[in-house]
Amino acid sequence: MRPRSLRLAVFALGLAATTLIASAATPAQADPAHAPRGTDAAPAGVGPVFSATDRLAREVAGALADPATRDRVASAVTAGPVDLLTAGFGARADRTARSLNQAVLAAKGLPETTGSVLRLRLGHDGMAGALARSERPLVAAASTDDTTTGVVAYDSAGGRVVLDPIRLPARPVLVVEVDVRKAMDRGLAQVRQELVARGLTPVRSTVTAQAGYWATKVNAIRLNDDKEPWIKGAAEIFNVVGGFGLDGKPTVNIVEMPYLDNDGTIYYPNQLLVHFNNYKYNLADVVMWEDDGDTNYRDLAKALITALLTVVDYGTYTPLVNAIIDAMPASWWTDDPDYVDSWYTLSTGSSGRLNGAAANGWMDVAPYWVQQL
Structure with missing residues (x-):
């Protein structure tokens, strides 16, 4: 499965269409x-x-x-x-x-x-x-x-x-x-290392005044059916979760969704997607990508670093979705990794069904209190 690439024009027009529901069918023989x-x-x-x-x-x-x-x-x-x-x-x-x-x-x-x-x-x-x-x-x-x-x-x-x-x-x-699963595990580990080296991944806060912190939990998620060729295997999905760190610098976490194999299927992961103890503001963005084999992880790290270093904290939250997408090489809109969808300004109060900005999927989310041990 591969969620079909969306064009940058979707964002230029500011479209927010409803989720298209379609069911996968077994291919006929030829x-x-x-x-x-x-x-x-x-x-x-x-x-x-x-x-x-x-x-x-x-x-x-x-x-x-x-x-x-x-x-x-x-x-x-x-x-x-x-x-x-x-x-x-x-x-x-x-x-x-x-x-x-x-x-x-x-x-x-x-x-x-x-x-x-x-x-x-x-x-x-x-x-x-x-x-x-x-x-x-x-x-x-x-x-x-x-x-x-x-x-x-x-x-x-x-x-x-x-x-x-x-x-x-x-x-x-x-x-x-x-073997995309193996390559992605190694490649994203490399991306994380390079982001850490540039100070663009937040250090986990170990102590909070409230003895815990709020996170966003994904209760259910579905991506649309796009009638992909039979020869393609299962999707490998990862998210770039962005916000402003406690030091005011833009920062991202890479969150994988290894269970999200097929479009047109609802999954119930109960997965924590955003950890708000890492952020200065009560807001974060999510950009979802899918890799079918061609992703150059070195280029991915460079693109993310380039995007984040151009964003300035002016004292109010600035969405990072467009900065991240704009930094990606043009070839990635016709080849791997494919842009899947994005969700703007998730907060500690985000709850219920959230349609992606590109209308290629939805998530059911809920606030989750992570208790400090």
Whole structure:
């Protein structure tokens, strides 16, 4: 699932539309369209991460020409995602996987110590039966383009097949992708470190006059259904929660929502989103982002630092949402990470259903008193 990117014009017009309710549907099945061999047209989503995963998809498809390798991989991937650096596809494919993993780490601004971030998974749970019947799978890279009109897959003979991005293909498909959960955990930890180094993340207050403090708790949350391609996996959602620290400097916390996998689904996390003991004013903003694989965390940290250092405390609260969004590279509005939605000026008294400013989701929130031990 990927909540569709919204344009900056939404904010320029100041729109506050109501939440669109839609239910996710199981994709219909479709037969693939075979592209001419030797076609060099680049598939959609041609950023550095997709270029690497697409190349690796071709290598993996070629390795599956060997029946023993194909049977072993089919059995493994049916049980769950497979680490592509340890899967054992043969000397050539293994060398390519190691090289491309390094390229992906560099493209995402991650250190080499992160290890493997490339994996292979089944395109849809419903394809397991076909693999069990020894049907030959296609191999495709997970696109990072929201508006892709075709999923490019490869067969073991070197053929290139274009699949419908909405209707589930009749033939089983294995997907080469970034392990976004692992990459995001490491990447956001790196972002937090850089924000701390610049004094832009508040130090937790350990003592309060009231022996506790107010927080905003998310009781329920839902993002809209946007009919995303079947090849995309679960979303990885994180929030940039911004306000003014006790020293008057703009400051942010990164809050992850690892449970928020699918749009069109209501989740009940009971998660604390804003901790008001860290803020000078009784207000904070939330900007929600989603990462499907292309996020460069080094660039994210730089963008946040740039945005926050331009905001001045004039003695009254200044919303940080626009500053954060405006600082993001223009390419992030057509590629990862996707802007999902934002919530302005949450306070200690915020309660009930709050629609996002971009009308792409809502949260049910309530004040929560955090008792000091």
